[in-house]
Amino acid sequence: MRTVEFEDASRDIARWSEPLVADRILHFYDGRLFGLSSESQALAFQHRRMWRNLLEGQTTRALEARRNLIRLAYGARLDIRELEEIDQSIFDELLGVILRRCKGSHVAARLQGMALVMAASTLGEIRKAA
Numbered sequence: 001m002r003t004v005e006f007e008d009a010s011r012d013i014a015r016w017s018e019p020l021v022a023d024r025i026l027h028f029y030d031g032r033l034f035g036l037s038s039e040s041q042a043l044a045f046q047h048r049r050m051w052r053n054l055l056e057g058q059t060t061r062a063l064e065a066r067r068n069l070i071r072l073a074y075g076a077r078l079d080i081r082e083l084e085e086i087d088q089s090i091f092d093e094l095l096g097v098i099l100r101r102c103k104g105s106h107v108a109a110r111l112q113g114m115a116l117v118m119a120a121s122t123l124g125e126i127r128k129a130a
Helices: 004-033 038-055 059-075 080-101 106-129
Strands: none
Touching: 004 038, 004 080, 004 106, 038 059, 038 080, 038 106, 059 080, 059 106, 080 106
């Protein structure tokens, strides 16, 4: 169950992490699909959309974006495990940034860390449903 504190922490993560997530995703698809094609842009857009909605607690929208992402991935002949690889990479980077940003505040580190754990749990549910 989300509390106001965790929702605020999730929105905070969504706000500061958007460029980081976008960069990681664009780099991934550009490398897999060999450049900025309309296909890689569409995949990157859906994947960023899923992450933004996931971090903002918009589960229904995140699920819709994940379903669209999977459909596009099949069309691009990408294995679903590759999507999970990029998601894991994003979680790892976000956790590292949270630990560095909240170095002096255990309360902030705990809240943002728990918000990230909640997002990971929600992503697991979304993966199953998609």
